[in-house]
Amino acid sequence: MGKSTLLNAALGHPLAIVSPTPQTTRDAILGVAHHGTAELILLDTPGLHRPMTELGRAMNEAAREAARSADLVLFMVEMPFTQGDKARIPQPHPGDVTLLSDLGTEAPVILILNKIDRIHDKRLLLPLMAAFGKLRDFAAIIPLSALRKDGVHEVLDEAAKHLPETPWQYGAEEMTDRPTRFFASEYVREQILRATKAEVPHACAVQIDRFFEPAGGGVVHIDATIHVERPGQKAIIIGAGAEMLKRIGTQARGRIEELVGRQVNLKLWVRVSPDWRKSSRDLEQLGYRGATGASSEASTLLYAQLPDDTEAPAGEIVELGTDDEDDGLEPEGIDIGDDDIDEGQDEAGVDDHGDAASDDDEAGDDDEADEADEADEADDDDDSTEGDEPAEDTQ
Numbered sequence: 001m002g003k004s005t006l007l008n009a010a011l012g013h014p015l016a017i018v019s020p021t022p023q024t025t026r027d028a029i030l031g032v033a034h035h036g037t038a039e040l041i042l043l044d045t046p047g048l049h050r051p052m053t054e055l056g057r058a059m060n061e062a063a064r065e066a067a068r069s070a071d072l073v074l075f076m077v078e079m080p081f082t083q084g085d086k087a088r089i090p091q092p093h094p095g096d097v098t099l100l101s102d103l104g105t106e107a108p109v110i111l112i113l114n115k116i117d118r119i120h121d122k123r124l125l126l127p128l129m130a131a132f133g134k135l136r137d138f139a140a141i142i143p144l145s146a147l148r149k150d151g152v153h154e155v156l157d158e159a160a161k162h163l164p165e166t167p168w169q170y171g172a173e174e175m176t177d178r179p180t181r182f183f184a185s186e187y188v189r190e191q192i193l194r195a196t197k198a199e200v201p202h203a204c205a206v207q208i209d210r211f212f213e214p215a216g217g218g219v220v221h222i223d224a225t226i227h228v229e230r231p232g233q234k235a236i237i238i239g240a241g242a243e244m245l246k247r248i249g250t251q252a253r254g255r256i257e258e259l260v261g262r263q264v265n266l267k268l269w270v271r272v273s274p275d276w277r278k279s280s281r282d283l284e285q286l287g288y289r290g291a292t293g294a295s296s297e298a299s300t301l302l303y304a305q306l307p308d309d310t311e312a313p314a315g316e317i318v319e320l321g322t323d324d325e326d327d328g329l330e331p332e333g334i335d336i337g338d339d340d341i342d343e344g345q346d347e348a349g350v351d352d353h354g355d356a357a358s359d360d361d362e363a364g365d366d367d368e369a370d371e372a373d374e375a376d377e378a379d380d381d382d383d384s385t386e387g388d389e390p391a392e393d394t395q
Helices: 003-011 054-069 094-102 122-133 152-161 180-195 231-238 240-260 280-285 371-385
Strands: 029-035 038-044 072-078 109-114 140-143 205-212 220-228 264-272 301-304 347-351
Touching (some): 003 029, 003 072, 003 152, 029 152, 054 280, 072 094, 109 152, 140 152, 180 205, 180 240, 220 231, 220 240, 231 240, 231 264, 240 264
Parallel strands (some): 038 301
Antiparallel strands (some): 029 038, 205 220
């Protein structure tokens, strides 16, 4: 959809994670943009969707809770791909129409038509803007390509006009109210989203077990557990010879180092936590309950969307005198085949230097193996398949 891409463009920093996977954003993320003399407190929310799990319901609630306190709503819709030789006039998506009717009238709404670079003949935008204008009285309608940063300043300019005048609530250098350890977990999850396909990205959660940032400088030490729901998903995350896990850790470490401005030592473990998305207890432990990441007193902007399985109307075919084809902006993930899977144990880890860690390792210790440890490991494996809490050495 592009909500997080727009947030990052407004901040001038890749704070929020982005991927081609739907429902990438799971938590409401607050970003502070200082645009001219205006302070815009932007709240990137999970996309509203048809929930199939407790996690999905928690994501929807986070989005709706943010909407209730927003001073302004930025309602983002996605332009469809142009198909065939003949251009079709795009029509409002049924899911967008449904969500618009549920928004209420308390806060003004700016409609953002994102990914306009999918449409080569911009004359097609006019009938779509007119069709949306019949559904609601928008404060403004702004075409945008968030990926190419085309129209971002126009969005911020228009948003500033409709926000109440209040003193700045954040310093000029402040960018978010979320702690660094939150983004550490997000940046690990981002690399999983980019490297895997099918059910694996949605079945993964990342929990920070240890975050040590020494005062006065020095290396930041982070231990994290990747939770998955099935042994096969765990095998995909680890990869043959732990290569996938090493790749995820290396890429995530670079993102974290960019944020903290210091060297980072990152260690990752993978654990099977069956059906964690359906468990209220597991969701609370993993931080997906009761935390929106934004002050209820803050003036906020809400980015809203409603992905829908229903196909958008095809629209009327029109002759525009051009046969340009869609250039396609969506990146693709990496497909890991079964032949590349290393089954491993129920819990496995790798540090940021690429050294695989066995189940009986404690965070930061060297690899050791003896009969007593193997017995403990077997107990931990049994626990993991029952959906219990992670073993103590990953807390």
